Amino acid sequence: MARNDERRRLLTDAGIGVLAADGMRGLTHRAVDARAGVPTGTASNYFRSREALVGALVERIGERLAPDPAVHAQWRDRTPTAALFADYTRDIVRRLSAERDVTLALFTLRLEAARSPAIASALGDWMRAGFAADVAFNRDAGLPGGAFEIALFHYAIEGLILDRLTVSIDPEASTDEIVEAFVEGLLGGRTRDGERRG
Missing domain, CATH: 1.10.357.10 (Tetracycline Repressor, domain 2)
Structure with missing residues (x-):
C-alpha cells in the first residue's frame, strides 16, 4: 500500500478519537481502522507497533494544538x-x-x-x-x-x-x-x- 500524508493524518485523527472516546484500552490498530473507515490492517501498515502508533498520535496532537x-x-x-x-x-x-x-x-x-x-x-x-x-x-x-x-x-x-x-x-x-x-x-x-x- 502506498503511504501518504493524508492517509496518515486520517489514521492518527481516528486514533485520537479512539483515545478520547474509549481510553487506552480501546486503542488498537483495528479500532483505529474502524473509526477511520479503512480496511482492516491499514493502521498496522502505517504503524507497525502500538508504540509507533502512540508516537504518531503524540506528533499529531502537537500539530492540531x-x-x-x-x-x-x-x-x-x-x-x-x-x-x-x-x-x-x-x-x-x-x-x-x-x-x-x-x-x-x-x-x-x-x-x-x-x-x-x-x-x-x-x-x-x-x-x-x-x-x-x-x-x-x-x-x-x-x-x-x-x-x-x-x-x-x-x-x-x-x-x-x-x-x-x-x-x-x-x-x-x-x-x-x-x-x-x-x-x-x-x-x-x-x-x-x-x-x-x-
Whole structure:
C-alpha cells in the first residue's frame, strides 16, 4: 500500500478519537481502522507497533494544538504587557477547549504515562520540547514572565482545562475571568526570587 500524508493524518485523527472516546484500552490498530473507515490492517501498515502508533498520535496532537500563525500575527506589534500575555493565554485555552477530543486524548496519554515508561518517554520528550519553545517564545516576544512563571501557567491552564472538559467544580465561573486572575496572580505578584514585577 502506498503511504501518504493524508492517509496518515486520517489514521492518527481516528486514533485520537479512539483515545478520547474509549481510553487506552480501546486503542488498537483495528479500532483505529474502524473509526477511520479503512480496511482492516491499514493502521498496522502505517504503524507497525502500538508504540509507533502512540508516537504518531503524540506528533499529531502537537500539530492540531499548534497556534494559528494568523492569530499570533495580529498581536505582533502590540506592546508586550500582562494584557498581551493574557490574550496569548486565552488563545491557548480556546484551542485546548475547541479541540476537545485532542485534549482528552492528551490527558489520557498523560495518565497512561504514569504506568508506561514508553509512553512517558515519548510524551515527556514532546512536552518538554514544547515547554522550552513556550519559554523561548515568551522571552523573544518580550512578554513578562520567565521559565518559572510559564511552568506555573502550564499547571494552572491544564487544571482549568481538565475542569472544563470533565467535571467542573464551578461550571458557571467565567473562563476569561479565571485567565485574568491567573495573569494577575502570577505576573502581578512576586517572582520566585522575590523581586516585584513592574
